[in-house]
Amino acid sequence: MAVYDTTYPENRGTGSVVVTVTRNPKAPRFQADRYERTVDEKIELGTSILQLAARDEDGVGYLI
Numbered sequence: 001m002a003v004y005d006t007t008y009p010e011n012r013g014t015g016s017v018v019v020t021v022t023r024n025p026k027a028p029r030f031q032a033d034r035y036e037r038t039v040d041e042k043i044e045l046g047t048s049i050l051q052l053a054a055r056d057e058d059g060v061g062y063l064i
Contacts, residue, residue: 005041028054 005011030052037049 026057028056030054 001015001017003013003015031054035050035052039049043049
């Protein structure tokens with residue numbers, strides 16, 4: 001994850017989100033390899049900005 005201020009692009013931050021599945025021998029596959037969102041700096045705390053879906057070979061669906 002990389003974040004920056006559009007007014008002051010030198011103000012940047014980075015981080016990672018890792019999803020680990022430990023109880024399923026057939027790992028889930030996400031619909032895309034990369035997800036990108038733009039978020040207004042005045043967004044209300046607690047607002048959802050991204051919802052991910054994954055499926056695995058067992059036919060199980062996941063919503064994150």
